[in-house]
Amino acid sequence: MSAEHHGYSEHDVQREVTDLQAKSATAARIFDLRRIIGGLFVLYGIIVTIAGINPSDSSLDKSEGININLWTGLGMLLLGIFFLVWLKLRPAAPARADEDEDA
Numbered sequence: 001m002s003a004e005h006h007g008y009s010e011h012d013v014q015r016e017v018t019d020l021q022a023k024s025a026t027a028a029r030i031f032d033l034r035r036i037i038g039g040l041f042v043l044y045g046i047i048v049t050i051a052g053i054n055p056s057d058s059s060l061d062k063s064e065g066i067n068i069n070l071w072t073g074l075g076m077l078l079l080g081i082f083f084l085v086w087l088k089l090r091p092a093a094p095a096r097a098d099e100d101e102d103a
Contacts, residue, residue, distance in 0.1 A: 032087060032091075034083045034084070034086055034087040035083075035084070035087055037080075037083050038080045038081070038082070038083030038084040038086075038087060039080065039084070040080070041076045041077070041079045041080030041083065042076075042077060042080035042081065042084070043080075044073075044076055044080075045073050045074070045075075045076030045077035045078075045079075045080055046073070046077065047073070048069050048072055048073030048076060049069070049070060049073030049074055049076075049077060050073070051069045051073070052067050052068070052069030052070030052071070052072070052073050053070065055067050055069060055070070
């Protein structure tokens with residue numbers, strides 16, 4: 001039985017496969033872990049940095065005079081920005097059709 005008997009030509013099937021591959025590549029780029037990790041680190045870095053801008057005396061006493069929230073927040077911001085820059089400079093390559101056929 002060929003695809004011709006069901007109302008689908010070989011061209012229709014090939015076009016549908018190409019469309020699905022393009023959608024799959026787009027989904028892979030959207031859900032790239034670098035985007036998720038970078039975004040979360042930037043978000044939490046902003047929150048922790050804001051908490052560290054005006055530290056209380058008790059929190060400074062607990063950390064022996066080091067404003068740990070400020071330094072941790074800035075570190076988180078830098079790490080998140082690193083992940084997002086890495087994503088921008090080296091985006092995920094879409095899967096090639098010949099690799100899919102081998103798998």
